[in-house]
Amino acid sequence: MSREIIHTDKAPQAIGTYSQAVKVGNTVYLSGQIPLIPETMELVVGEMEAQIRRVFDNLAAVAAAAGGSLADMAKLNIFLTDLGHFPLVNQVMASYFQQPYPARAAIGVASLPKGAAVEMDGVLELNG
Helix, strand or coil: CCEEEECCCCCCCCCCCCCCEEEECCEEEEEEECCEECCCCEECCCCHHHHHHHHHHHHHHHHHHCCCCHHHEEEEEEEECCHHHHHHHHHHHCCCCCCCCCEEEEEECCCCHHHCCEEEEEEEECCC
8 A cells, every 4th residue: 555645834844754644545644733833833822722723723734635624533632731721622622523523532741842732643534
């Protein structure tokens, strides 16, 4: 099965040795996204809700570049430096996803790249 590297200027550029996503067959593996603004590569500052929305917007942009959308998300991983933000993630997520929701994990971590407070990655399963 061939691999396709997914790239879009509508999401932050990779800041390390990775691709924004890799498509293998109908499965797309999305790299972690932090609340970077694609045009400036600077972190969103201010309210946590804006940071969470930026991450979902970044994931959506990469999903679109792969030929899908967040509706194709089979698995979502959420990394938070403060699990106290978990209810807010749920609230914001409800505006980006409809049932049936993807499988999900929420993990508390000590730190994230560039000092971000939230990072998410996931797996899409596209209709063939």
